[in-house]
Amino acid sequence: MSVWQVQEAKARFSEVVKKAETEGPQDITLHGRPVAVLLSQKQYESLSGRDQSLVEFMRQAPFPDLELDLTRQQDVVPETPW
DSSP states (O other): OEEEEHHHHHHTHHHHHHHHHHTOOEEEEETTEEEEEEOOHHHHHHHHTTTSOHHHHHHTSSOTTOOOOOOOOOOOOOOOOO
8 A cells, every 4th residue: 555645645636546446545644643544446345345236235244144033013002191
């Protein structure tokens, strides 16, 4: 991962974006400490799960044998005061 100071990243933004797309995440620092990472759109979608449906996400869960009980409980509902 390349490291860029904020000032340099601002001055060479197009280059930083191209490198994010071709080389991977670009680390951005402020006063020597990491403050941001620039990702390509493809990497962002992969990490955020935006490229798959909820069903696909659940099928890839690390607990394939886990069964969820999605039935509603029929608890007594308290009376409303009005």
